[in-house]
Amino acid sequence: MADTFTKDMARNIFYGGSLFFFLLFLALSYDTNSALPERDNRQNLTETVAKGKLLWEENNCIGCHTLLGEGAYYAPELGNAYKRLGGKDGIIGFIKSRPVEGIPGRRSMPQFNFTDEELDAIAEFLKYSSGINTANWPPNIQG
Amino acid sequence: MNEKRYPPGDLAIWIFILAELLVFAIFFASYAFTRASHVELFNIHQLQLDTDIALVNTLALITSSYFVVRAVKAISVGKRSECVKWLLGAIFMGLIFLVVKSVEYAHHYSNGINLRTNLFYMFYFSLTFFHYMHVIMGVVILSVVTYKGYSGGYSAAEHTGIETGASYWHMVDLVWLILFPLVYVMR
Amino acid sequence: MKFESQKVAMPYFIAAIGLFVGQILFGLIIGLQYVVGDFLFPEIPFNVARMVHTNLLIVWLLFGFMGAAYYLVPEETETELHSPKLAILMFWVFLVAGALTILGYLLVPYAGLAQMTGNELLPTMGREFLEQPTITKIGIVIVALAFLFNIGMTVLKGRKTVVSLVLFIGLVGLAVFFLFSFYNPDNLVKDKFYWWWVVHLWVEGVWELIMGSILAFVLIKTTGVDREIIEKWLYIIIAMTLITGIVGTGHHYYWIGTPEYWQWWGSIFSALEPIPFFMMTVFAFNMVNKRRRNHPNQAAVLWALGTAVMAFLGAGVWGFMHTLAPVNYYTHGTQITAAHGHMAFYGAYVMIVLAMISYSMPLMRGRKAANSNKSQVMEMWSFWLMTISMVFITLFLTGAGILQTWLQRFTETPQPFMVVQDQVSLFYWMREIAGVFFLIGLVVYIASFFVGGEEATESKARSSV
Numbered sequence: 001m002a003d004t005f006t007k008d009m010a011r012n013i014f015y016g017g018s019l020f021f022f023l024l025f026l027a028l029s030y031d032t033n034s035a036l037p038e039r040d041n042r043q044n045l046t047e048t049v050a051k052g053k054l055l056w057e058e059n060n061c062i063g064c065h066t067l068l069g070e071g072a073y074y075a076p077e078l079g080n081a082y083k084r085l086g087g088k089d090g091i092i093g094f095i096k097s098r099p100v101e102g103i104p105g106r107r108s109m110p111q112f113n114f115t116d117e118e119l120d121a122i123a124e125f126l127k128y129s130s131g132i133n134t135a136n137w138p139p140n141i142q143g
Numbered sequence: 144m145n146e147k148r149y150p151p152g153d154l155a156i157w158i159f160i161l162a163e164l165l166v167f168a169i170f171f172a173s174y175a176f177t178r179a180s181h182v183e184l185f186n187i188h189q190l191q192l193d194t195d196i197a198l199v200n201t202l203a204l205i206t207s208s209y210f211v212v213r214a215v216k217a218i219s220v221g222k223r224s225e226c227v228k229w230l231l232g233a234i235f236m237g238l239i240f241l242v243v244k245s246v247e248y249a250h251h252y253s254n255g256i257n258l259r260t261n262l263f264y265m266f267y268f269s270l271t272f273f274h275y276m277h278v279i280m281g282v283v284i285l286s287v288v289t290y291k292g293y294s295g296g297y298s299a300a301e302h303t304g305i306e307t308g309a310s311y312w313h314m315v316d317l318v319w320l321i322l323f324p325l326v327y328v329m330r
Numbered sequence: 331m332k333f334e335s336q337k338v339a340m341p342y343f344i345a346a347i348g349l350f351v352g353q354i355l356f357g358l359i360i361g362l363q364y365v366v367g368d369f370l371f372p373e374i375p376f377n378v379a380r381m382v383h384t385n386l387l388i389v390w391l392l393f394g395f396m397g398a399a400y401y402l403v404p405e406e407t408e409t410e411l412h413s414p415k416l417a418i419l420m421f422w423v424f425l426v427a428g429a430l431t432i433l434g435y436l437l438v439p440y441a442g443l444a445q446m447t448g449n450e451l452l453p454t455m456g457r458e459f460l461e462q463p464t465i466t467k468i469g470i471v472i473v474a475l476a477f478l479f480n481i482g483m484t485v486l487k488g489r490k491t492v493v494s495l496v497l498f499i500g501l502v503g504l505a506v507f508f509l510f511s512f513y514n515p516d517n518l519v520k521d522k523f524y525w526w527w528v529v530h531l532w533v534e535g536v537w538e539l540i541m542g543s544i545l546a547f548v549l550i551k552t553t554g555v556d557r558e559i560i561e562k563w564l565y566i567i568i569a570m571t572l573i574t575g576i577v578g579t580g581h582h583y584y585w586i587g588t589p590e591y592w593q594w595w596g597s598i599f600s601a602l603e604p605i606p607f608f609m610m611t612v613f614a615f616n617m618v619n620k621r622r623r624n625h626p627n628q629a630a631v632l633w634a635l636g637t638a639v640m641a642f643l644g645a646g647v648w649g650f651m652h653t654l655a656p657v658n659y660y661t662h663g664t665q666i667t668a669a670h671g672h673m674a675f676y677g678a679y680v681m682i683v684l685a686m687i688s689y690s691m692p693l694m695r696g697r698k699a700a701n702s703n704k705s706q707v708m709e710m711w712s713f714w715l716m717t718i719s720m721v722f723i724t725l726f727l728t729g730a731g732i733l734q735t736w737l738q739r740f741t742e743t744p745q746p747f748m749v750v751q752d753q754v755s756l757f758y759w760m761r762e763i764a765g766v767f768f769l770i771g772l773v774v775y776i777a778s779f780f781v782g783g784e785e786a787t788e789s790k791a792r793s794s795v
Contacts, residue, residue, distance in 0.1 A: 005154040007492070007558060009307065010565035013159050018572040020280055024273070025576045028595065031258055032523070035589045040519040050516040057456025057514075058444040063377025068586045069663030070522065071458055074364070074376050076747035077663060100372065107367030107748070110375050112441075129518055135593070137585035139660060142744045158566060162573065162605070169598050258591055265591045 041131040052125025055118055064109070066143075068134055074107060077143025082130035084141050088123035095119060151215075152307030160314045163277070167318050170273070171325060174266045181262055186330055188263040196247055197327045200240050201319065204278075207236030208316040211285075211309045221299035223292060230289040230305075233312065237282045244275055270322055274315070281315045284308045331693040333404040335411035340694050341421050342397030343687045347776065349390035349428075350680075354769050356383040361762040365755050374436065381461045382435055387675065388459060389428045394683030395504075395540055399481050399497060401690045402547045407488025412480050420476045427469045431462055453514055457525060460511045467511060474505040492561035493550070496568060497543035503536030519587035526582045533679075534578060534603060534645075538571040541641070541682045542610065548634045548689050549614065553621035563613050570606040578603050581653050585662055593655035600653045604646030607638075607678075614638040626786040627692065627700035629709040633685035636717060640677025648673055648724065660739045665754070666731035673724040676716075684775075691779070702783030709778040715771025722764040730757035 036042070056062070061078070062071040068079045085091050095114065102108025114122070150157050178185045214229035251257065251268075258268045288308040291297065297305055331337070359379045363369045370379070404411050411417060434443045440461075447463035449455045454464045462470070478501060485494055510527040546564045550557055580596025614635050625631060648670040652661045661667070688709065692701045700706065738750045745753075 005562065007562040007565065009153040009155040010562050010569070011492075013155055014565045014569035014572075016280065016284075017159065017569045018576070020276060021573050021576040024276055025579065027272070028577070028580070028592075029523075032583070032588050032592070035259055036517075036519055036587070039589070040517055040587050042517060045516060053516055053518065054450075054453055057453060058441045058449060060377050060381065060440045060456050060461065062456065062458050063380055063440075063461075064375075066663040067518075068522065070586070071663070072377065072380055073663065073665060073668055074360075074380075102368045102371040104368060105366065107363070107376070107751070108371045110372055132519060132587040134585045134587055135590050137659060137662065139739050140744045142738050142746050155562075155566060159569070162570065162602075166598065166602065169601070173594060173598070259589050265594065269591065269594065 039133040041128055041133075044128045044131060046124070046128075048121050048124045049128045051118075052121035052123070052128075055114070055122050056125055059112055067129060068132070069137065075109065077138060078126055079129050079132075079134065080138060080141065080143050082123075082127045084143065088120070088127060091123040091126055092119045095122065150310065152310045153303055156307045156310055160310060163314065164318075167273075167321075170266075170270055171321060174270065174325065177262060177266065184261065185263045188261065188267075189327065189330065192267070192327050193247065193250075194327050196243060197323055200243050201323050203236045203239045203243070204316045204319050207233040207240075208313055210236065211312050215302075215305055215309050218292065218297050218302045218305055219299055223295065223297065226297070226305070227289055227293050230285055230292065234282055234285050234289065237278055237285065237312075240278055241275070241282070244271070244278075248272075267326055270326060274318055274322055277315045277318070281312045284311055331690075332408075333410050335414040335417075336401050336404050336690075337694055338411065338414050338417040338421070339397040339401035339690060341418070342393045342400065343691065345421070345425055346390045346393040346397060346683060347687070349386050349393065351772060351776070352432075353383055353386035353390060354765075354772055356380075356386065358762070358765050358769060359383075361758070361765050364751075364758045365762065378435055378440065382432055384459055385432065385435070385461060389424075391679050391683060393424070394679075394686070395501070396477055398540075398544050398683065398686040398690075399477075399501060401686070401694075402497070402544070403481050403484050403494050404488075406491045406494040406547070407485055409484060409488035412483035412487065416476055416480050420473050420480075423469070424473045427466055427473075431466045434463065435461070452512065454512055457511075457514070457521070459529060460525070464512075467508075470508065471505070474508065478502060478505060491557075492564060493543050493547050496539050496546075496564060500536045500539030500543065503539065504532060507531045507536065522586045523583070523588060526579055530579045530582055531576070533674075534575045535572065537679060538575070538606065539568050541637075541678055542568050542571070542606075544682050544686050545610065545614065545634060545637065548630060548685055549617045551689060552625040552627060552631050552634065553617050554623040554625075555617045555620055560617060563609075567606050567609050567613065570602075570609060574599055574602040574605060581655075581658070584655050584658055597653065597655045601650060603653070604642065604650050607642040607646040611638040611642045624788055625699065626788055627689060627706070628786075629701070629706040629713070630685060630689035632710055632713055633681055633688045636713060637677060637681035637685055640673065640681055640717060640720070642677070644670065644673025644675070644677035644724065648728075661731065661735050664731045664734045664739070665727045665757075666735065669724045669727035669731055672727065673720055676720045681717075692785075697785050699788075700786045701778075702781065703786045704783045705778050705781040706786060708774060708781055712771045712775035712778060715774060716768055717771075719764045719768035719771055723761050723768065726757045726761040726764060730754040730761075733757070 056067075061067075064072050064075040066073065066077045066079075069077065081091055082088070085094060095109075095112065096119065098109045098111045100111045102110075210229045210233035214226045214233065217223075217226035217229060256264055258265055285308055288304050291304060292302075356379050359370065359374070360376060360383055363371075363376045363379065400411060400417055434447075438446065440456075443463060444450075444455050447455075447465050449464055452464050454467055455461060460467075478498075481498060481501065485498055507528050510524050513524050515521055515524075542564055546560050549555065550560050576599075577595055578600035580592040581600035583592035583596055615638075618631060618635060652658055652666050652670065692699070701709070733754050734750050737745050737753060738747060
């Protein structure tokens, strides 16, 4: 048994194989980084959008929703909310109208009491997100 | 002791080789499957590839494999320095492959062609670059084995390391022998 | 227990189990909120309860990994831990920081917590699993560095074994990749790209090294099989892990704005990710079959075999089911993901920590090798209760996921998210019931620690296989 299969060879395959694939992954990541400018809608990444992203994070929207399919599965996908809710007005209107005590018996979204400026930033962020080239995902408007 | 044992070399490398062949097989199958629905696209862009340069690469790899065979034969009768010479020759041929392939890639990039250009080129670059990295790995392995051989680490009785490296190199060659006709030639 | 300092593992394991209970209680809360939507609203909205559930999971597993390291490294390296005092100090720092963070989540609105902790100076809050305030994250890094220093010095001092080396590499990897949690660009695509360098390269990367090395340790101890054989296979398993898992990260890059070639690279390599888990299963059963002794601690053997099987099913099989891009296009972000996530985490990481606790706790409490038969039987009951419950949780979520995928994604007339959620609610009720049974299993597990009796011996041992 000892001659057919040595621990040293197994060790070498581990180190060599891991390094190999790590380098390959870095090469692909480098290429991806070069590809992003034409895909990630950065031309629309304004100060307002950045502010909207910060609000998105500081209110933990991802704790109930998904964004580009990632997050929690309690509430709808918001990557295409800009299209589904009929633009910024639809988004702002929805967030503004959440009842403080929730809707009896149903999954409820908190009322965050955002200012108009904050609502605009969040809507801008979702608009920017909807412009990212996600290879045609989601399959339909429902997200 | 190392009697005539199959497969040659350490068994661990064969697990690895089988895993590698599995990945390449899946890639090749994906290529073939995708090509079936994009025949026009694949045919058009395939013509843009330089088959002459690829032929040079094919000859380089076949030659290097031959050199590796001679190296194993040499050490199996204890001819250490001859073995080292053959291994160096194989490494040299491997380096030729790498240089030629790099020139080919540089040419593509200067024409603005890369991994994202279209589906055909996605496969072309993925397959050839994945293989290219294996050639690099193979050259590294052969170099390590050559150095150990040069320092007297192998004998007629015990040269599992050389057989292991040789097996890996032959796999790299075999993959190219499938890749070359599949991507460059078959229409 | 050969070295006194191994005992520092005990508080880590106790804390781990305590936090585990918290995790499950909050799991039941959010499970209920799925179907009784305004349960505890607005005092504890779903997102808050969820972050408590997930963060507790991660923290208790970290306590478990650290306890496992503190126990097995001195034994492997045949030398006392470099600084037991540092280990105990870090224990309290981590526990208090963790408790404060959880309290922060519960007592203060999240946006308020962000403001209080100065998130705007270096915004790292608000991403899934990385909800911790930036200062907590810095605290985690400090605790991790101290831990790595302690373990590293011990390894340097003593005998270097493959088991301790692989564990150490895994733990270093864990710390290094956690650093990416500090990188949070405004660019959403880049944000997501590097987020996975923490999450994927953790659970489908370096954490598998941690799991593999602990499993190898437990198998060496309980089967008596030659270390050389076990360590050789450990190398092959972790080689396959990284060979498939590193490029396998691409299966998270299908739909987040990154180029389409990831659909190919990610599908091919992640399809192979079950291989190391399959090998672990064969490995575990083989070693137990080839055993040279009937170790008195049959409960530990059961956990060891169980973790390999459940990890293969949860991470390997369920992972494979939705990893190919053409399938994932429809299932991305559905209950299929939740189903896979639960069984994968339980099988791979919960169970390996419980296996280690099962093996080492009796020894730390003064037994020669194992608890009494009565205690072990109770522990084995808890194994089956929790494991079978998890299987049902996963099956119900899979059912919900398939129906959701059909109704919301695949059909010609897709229905809105909330409408679909109503239609799958029966699955959620059944999942909650399974969750209650899981909690019962956990209670039985804890009770087993308090069952005394005469220590089980080699000849009288009940074999679980």
